[in-house]
Structures are given as structure tokens and as C-alpha cells.
Amino acid sequence: MLRFALRRMVWALPTLLLVTFLVYIALRLGTDPLQSYLRTNPRASRDKIEQYKAVNGLSSNYVLGYFHWLKNFVTFNWPRSIKGSREVWPELKDALVNTIRLGSLATFLGVVIGLLVGMFAALKPGSRRDVAVNTGAFLGISIPPYITAVLFQLVFSVYWSRWFGHTLFPTSGVYPAGHTGFDLVLMLKHMALPTMVVAIQVVAVYSRYMRSSLLDVLNSDFMRTARSKGISERQILFRHGVRNALIPVVTIAALDIGAIIGGLIISENIFAYPGMGVYFLSAFGTGDFPLLMPWMVLVVASTLIFNLIADVSYAFLDPRIRLD
Numbered sequence: 001m002l003r004f005a006l007r008r009m010v011w012a013l014p015t016l017l018l019v020t021f022l023v024y025i026a027l028r029l030g031t032d033p034l035q036s037y038l039r040t041n042p043r044a045s046r047d048k049i050e051q052y053k054a055v056n057g058l059s060s061n062y063v064l065g066y067f068h069w070l071k072n073f074v075t076f077n078w079p080r081s082i083k084g085s086r087e088v089w090p091e092l093k094d095a096l097v098n099t100i101r102l103g104s105l106a107t108f109l110g111v112v113i114g115l116l117v118g119m120f121a122a123l124k125p126g127s128r129r130d131v132a133v134n135t136g137a138f139l140g141i142s143i144p145p146y147i148t149a150v151l152f153q154l155v156f157s158v159y160w161s162r163w164f165g166h167t168l169f170p171t172s173g174v175y176p177a178g179h180t181g182f183d184l185v186l187m188l189k190h191m192a193l194p195t196m197v198v199a200i201q202v203v204a205v206y207s208r209y210m211r212s213s214l215l216d217v218l219n220s221d222f223m224r225t226a227r228s229k230g231i232s233e234r235q236i237l238f239r240h241g242v243r244n245a246l247i248p249v250v251t252i253a254a255l256d257i258g259a260i261i262g263g264l265i266i267s268e269n270i271f272a273y274p275g276m277g278v279y280f281l282s283a284f285g286t287g288d289f290p291l292l293m294p295w296m297v298l299v300v301a302s303t304l305i306f307n308l309i310a311d312v313s314y315a316f317l318d319p320r321i322r323l324d
Contacts, residue, residue, distance in 0.1 A: 005308065005312055008308045008311065009308065012304045012305075012308065015304060016297075016300060016301060016304060017070075019300045020066075020070075020293075020296065020297055020300060021066050023293070023296045023300070024062070024065070024066045024069060024293065025062050025066075027289060027292055027293065027296070028058075028062065028065070028289070031284070031287035031289055031292070032287065033056060033058060033082070033287065033289035034049075034052075034053065034058055035287070036082055036286060036287030036288065036289065037049070037052050037082050039287075040082050040083050040286060041082070055079045056068075056069070056079050056289060056290065057069050057072075069293065073293070073294070073297070076089075078290065078294065079290045080290060081283075081288050081290050081291050082286065082287070082288045082289065082290065082291075083286050083288055088290055088291055088294055089294075091279070091291070092279065092291070092294055092295065092298075094274065095263075095274060095275050095276045095278070095279035096261070096275075096276060096298065098174060098273065098274055098275040098276075099260065099261065099263050099264065099268070099275035099276040099277070100260065100261070101191070102191055102194055102195060102198070102264065102267075102268075102273060102275060103198070103257075103260035103264060103275075104260070105191065105195050106194070106195045106196075106198035106199045106202065106264075107198070107199075107202055107256065107257060107260060109195070109199045109202075110198065110199040110200075110201070110202025110203045110206065111202060111206050111253060113199070113203045113207075114202060114203040114204070114205065114206025114207040114209075114210065115206055115207075115210045115246075115249070117133055117137075117203065117207040117210075118133070118206065118207040118208065118209065118210025118211040118213075118214065119210060119211075119214060119242065120133065121133035121134065121207065121211045122210070122211045122214040122215050122218065123237075125215060130211075133207055133211065134208070134211075136204070136207075137203075137204040137205075137207045137208045138204075139204075140200050140201060140203060140204025140205075141201070141204045141205065141208075144266075145197050145198070145200075145201055145266050145267055146266050146270055148197050148200060149193070149194070149197045149266070149267060149270040149271065150270065152169075152193045152196060152197060153171045153193065153270075153271075156168045156169045156171075156193060157169065157170070157171045169189055169190075169192045169193050170189060170190045170193075171193060171271060172190075172271055172272035172273070173190055173271075173272055173273065173274070174187060174190050174191070174273065174274060175187065175190060191273075193271060194264070194267045194268070194270075194271045194273055197267050197271075198264055198267055202256070205252075206249065206252075206253075209248070209249050209252060210245065210249060213245040213246075213247075213248050213249055214241060214242065214245040216245075217240075217241050217244045217245045218241055222240070223236060223240060223241065226240055247314060250310050250313050250314070251310050253310075254306040254307060254309055254310030254313075255303070255306065255307070255310070257306050258302045258303040258304075258305065258306030258307065259299075259302075259303065260302075261276060261298050261299055261302035262276060262277070262280070262299040262302075263275050263276030263277025263278070263279065263280055264277050265277035265278075265280065265281065269281060276295065276298075279291070279295065280292070280295055283295065
């Protein structure tokens with residue numbers, strides 16, 4: 001297993017380089033960094049324009065320009081943003097922390113509840129509770145998150161204020177405007193609505209995955225053999241059934257967790273939550289190349305890392321899988 005992990009890590013580096021190179025070309029073609037700079041800075045002098053081209057490697061072809069960008073990236077000599085000439089890392093770091101905070105909480109709650117609900121339904125297929133779980137999951141998947149977000153804002157803020165004279169949960173931001181310092185309770189109140197919106201989608205998806213996977217395992221030959229040996233149903237369910245049912249679920253979970261870094265674009269935008277999704281929309285809207293490339297690198301790297309984690313976790317869930 002160790003050799004497998006090392007091989008995957010070695011292959012991850014050229015994969016990361018290839019993908020970032022393709023992303024670099026796509027962004028240069030799609031956003032045209034030079035034109036974006038001229039639109040944002042229409043009065044820039046010729047010297048300023050040439051300086052901007054030199055700093056971002058835009059004076060050379062795509063290959064040389066990519067290696068120029070790569071050298072600056074790995075040495076943390078990142079060019080400043082086009083709009084406002086801001087440092088990239090502080091803004092990117094804040095957005096990353098906010099997204100990880102929101103995405104991790106919502107995904108954890110959604111996956112745990114979804115797996116439990118899926119197990120609950122799979123133990124009695126065709127029963128009322130199975131029908132109820134399937135119906136709820138279908139509704140959760142079918143309703144777009146922006147509809148759920150707007151409904152939550154109306155119920156817990158607008159109408160709640162009319163009914164009780166105050167809002168139950170804030171509808172935007174991480175803290176109120178002008179707030180300074182760390183306040184866990186206040187932060188959780190601001191995160192409540194976007195967390196619920198994201199968690200509903202996650203619960204709906206993973207309850208169906210777990211139900212389907214566990215039903216396949218419970219009807220397999222080795223489970224019938226275990227029952228014929230007199231092993232208790234509880235032991236069969238948790239030692240053999242759930243453990244094997246989690247194997248296909250782990251792949252989806254790893255991909256979803258890795259995708260969190262890219263930002264929860266819809267939910268973050270509706271709730272004005274300053275995470276990676278809002279960061280990306282703002283940078284892409286202005287064609288801000290120095291802001292977009294580090295975002296892309298983080299998204300690609302997180303996907304590769306969590307794919308590796310998914311592959312390695314197979315060995316712990318099922319010893320029959322030989323990764324070496």
C-alpha cells in the first residue's frame with residue numbers, strides 16, 4: 001500500500017503540471033489578460049503595460065509564459081491583481097478558509113446523516129420508511145439549491161421578522177458589517193442557512209448511494225453464508241455489510257470533498273458568503289488572470305489529493321483489495 005501511495009504521488013506531479021498548463025492556455029485564450037488589464041486600467045502608460053506583460057510572462061509564447069508563471073508561483077513571487085493591484089495570497093487565503101469552514105461542516109453533517117438515513121431505508125426495502133426516504137431524497141436532489149436558499153432566506157429572515165419581531169438567522173456574510181475579532185456563536189449563526197442548503201443536497205445524494213450499495217451487499221452470497229453460520233444480524237450488518245457498502249461511497253465522497261476547494265458557487269453567491277466561489281466569480285468577471293491561476297491550482301491539487309486518499313482508503317475498508 002505504501003508503494004502504491006508513493007507511485008500515485010509521483011504521478012500526481014506531472015498530472016498537476018499538465019492540467020495547470022492546459023488551464024493556463026485556456027485562461028489566456030478565454031480572458032486575454034492584456035485586454036483585461038487595459039479595460040481595468042485605460043490610462044496606463046506604455047511603460048506600465050510593458051511592465052505588466054513582463055511580470056505575467058505575456059510577452060512570450062504559451063510554453064515560455066507558463067514556465068515564467070510557474071517559476072513565480074513556486075517561489076511565491078505572485079503578481080498583483082489587475083483590479084486594485086492587490087496582493088493575491090491574503091485574499092485567496094481568506095476565501096479558502098471560509099469555504100473550507102462552510103464546506104467541511106455542511107459535508108460532514110450531510111454525509112453522516114445521509115449514510116444513516118440510507119442504512120435505515122435499506123434494512124426494510126419496500127417499507128413505508130424506505131418510500132419516505134426515497135421520496136425525500138428525490139425532492140432534495142430535484143430542488144435546485146438557489147430555490148432552497150431563497151426559501152430559507154424568506155422564512156428565517158423576512159417572515160420570521162414579521163412573526164416574532166427579529167430574524168432567526170442572518171442571510172449574508174460571515175459576520176455583521178463592521179464586526180472585528182472572532183466570535184464562534186455569531187459566525188455559526190451566519191453559517192447556519194448556507195450550511196443547511198448545502199447539507200440538504202448532500203443528505204439526498206448519500207442516502208441514495210448508501211441505500212443502493214447496502215442493498216447489494218445484504219443480498220450477496222457471502223452475507224447469506226454469514227447468516228447460515230449463526231452470526232448475529234448486528235455483527236453481520238456492521239462488520240460485513242456497512243464496511244463493504246462504504247467502498248463505492250468513498251469514491252464519491254472523496255471527489256465531493258476535493259471539489260469543496262473550488263467553492264460552493266451558488267450558495268456562496270446567494271448568501272454573499274466570501275468564499276472561493278465568490279472569489280472565482282469576481283476574478284473571472286474582471287478577467288483577473290493573477291487571481292484566477294492560483295485558484296485553479298488549488299482546485300486541481302485538491303482533486304488529485306483526495307483521489308489518492310480514496311484509493312488508499314479501499315485497503316482499510318476491504319483487505320481483499322491489494323493495492324500493491
